[in-house]
Amino acid sequence: MNGAIEVRNLVKRYPDFVLENVSFRVPEGSIVGFIGENGAGKSTTMKAILGLIKRDDGEISLLGEPDGAREEALKEQIGVVFDENCFPEHISREDVNRMLKAIFKNWQEKLFFKLCERFGIPGKKKIKEYSRGMKMKLSIAVAMSHQARLLILDEATSGLDPVVRAEILDMLREFVMDEHHTVFFSSHITSDIEKIADYILLIHKGRILLYEDRDTLLEQYALVRCSDEVAAKLDPKTVVGVRHGRFDTEVLVRSREGLKPGEHLAVDRVSLEDILLYTAEKPENERCIK
Numbered sequence: 001m002n003g004a005i006e007v008r009n010l011v012k013r014y015p016d017f018v019l020e021n022v023s024f025r026v027p028e029g030s031i032v033g034f035i036g037e038n039g040a041g042k043s044t045t046m047k048a049i050l051g052l053i054k055r056d057d058g059e060i061s062l063l064g065e066p067d068g069a070r071e072e073a074l075k076e077q078i079g080v081v082f083d084e085n086c087f088p089e090h091i092s093r094e095d096v097n098r099m100l101k102a103i104f105k106n107w108q109e110k111l112f113f114k115l116c117e118r119f120g121i122p123g124k125k126k127i128k129e130y131s132r133g134m135k136m137k138l139s140i141a142v143a144m145s146h147q148a149r150l151l152i153l154d155e156a157t158s159g160l161d162p163v164v165r166a167e168i169l170d171m172l173r174e175f176v177m178d179e180h181h182t183v184f185f186s187s188h189i190t191s192d193i194e195k196i197a198d199y200i201l202l203i204h205k206g207r208i209l210l211y212e213d214r215d216t217l218l219e220q221y222a223l224v225r226c227s228d229e230v231a232a233k234l235d236p237k238t239v240v241g242v243r244h245g246r247f248d249t250e251v252l253v254r255s256r257e258g259l260k261p262g263e264h265l266a267v268d269r270v271s272l273e274d275i276l277l278y279t280a281e282k283p284e285n286e287r288c289i290k
């Protein structure tokens with residue numbers, strides 16, 4: 001499988017933050033969910049991939065093209081949705097269509113209006129009269145209407161109600177049905193990522209701590225509830241983090257292997273949120289999750 005995004009040793013330094021040797025590969029035809037706490041470096045990584053900020057080091061190749069090659073042509077093939085409206089507020093969806101028809105060679109007017117109808121984006125209103133959900137849906141409709149092969153979405157579902165989010169997730173699933181289409185998608189709504197991502201990429205304080213196939217991750221990781229004494233006997237190599245409660249101790253482990261559920265030990269399924277919480281909460285966990 002080709003890499004739709006290949007990032008090697010990406011470094012970006014800000015006065016109070018460093019994106020440190022970030023490397024990963026987003027396979028063509030997949031959905032990769034990008035998670036991490038506020039300020040972990042998700043937007044910085046995405047902006048560096050899109051060339052919106054200057055990187056200090058590292059290589060990035062997109063859609064199989066070498067670093068820096070065919071930048072203009074590549075832009076046609078990448079749909080981008082950021083957390084904010086990027087269109088002038090005083091225009092309508094008709095104006096957006098006219099504007100983008102002139103910009104994108106492969107602009108698909110019919111598809112754009114079909115998506116607008118499907119999303120309930122009003123015909124007459126100006127963007128300033130749109131709700132936040134409408135603005136996000138407009139950005140997504142645009143990203144999907146110029147025959148992009150890669151969608152990069154930064155917090156595209158934040159602030160949207162569950163019905164709209166479900167619609168957007170369905171559209172992303174449909175988009176990757178064509179195996180040459182790829183989605184790289186960040187969100188704090190880990191349940192959305194859990195629903196659609198094939199792979200999970202987790203960043204913490206500018207470093208990638210985990211990159212794993214979703215099913216393997218959710219099947220192998222487990223939450224163990226036991227006493228402090230039993231917790232102390234768990235294999236430290238598999239322990240990601242420990243929380244001491246009033247009545248029992250909760251341990252996130254990377255592998256269920258060798259665990260014997262019984263009277264003194266319960267083994268539960270994990271959610272992506274558990275994994276993120278244990279990782280973001282405890283800096284010492286950096287040793288454990290690789």
Ligand SMILES: Nc1ncnc2c1ncn2[C@@H]1O[C@H](COP(=O)(O)OP(=O)(O)OP(=O)(O)O)[C@@H](O)[C@H]1O
Nearest residue numbers: 014015016017036037038039040041042043044045
């Ligand atoms: N232009 C900038 N100048 C200085 N520091 C910056 C700049 N842009 C981002 N940062 C810093 O880089 C760090 C990472 O920010 P980034 O926006 O990538 O995080 P994030 O994971 O996307 O967070 P969130 O989930 O809150 O959007 C933060 O500490 C932020 O303050």
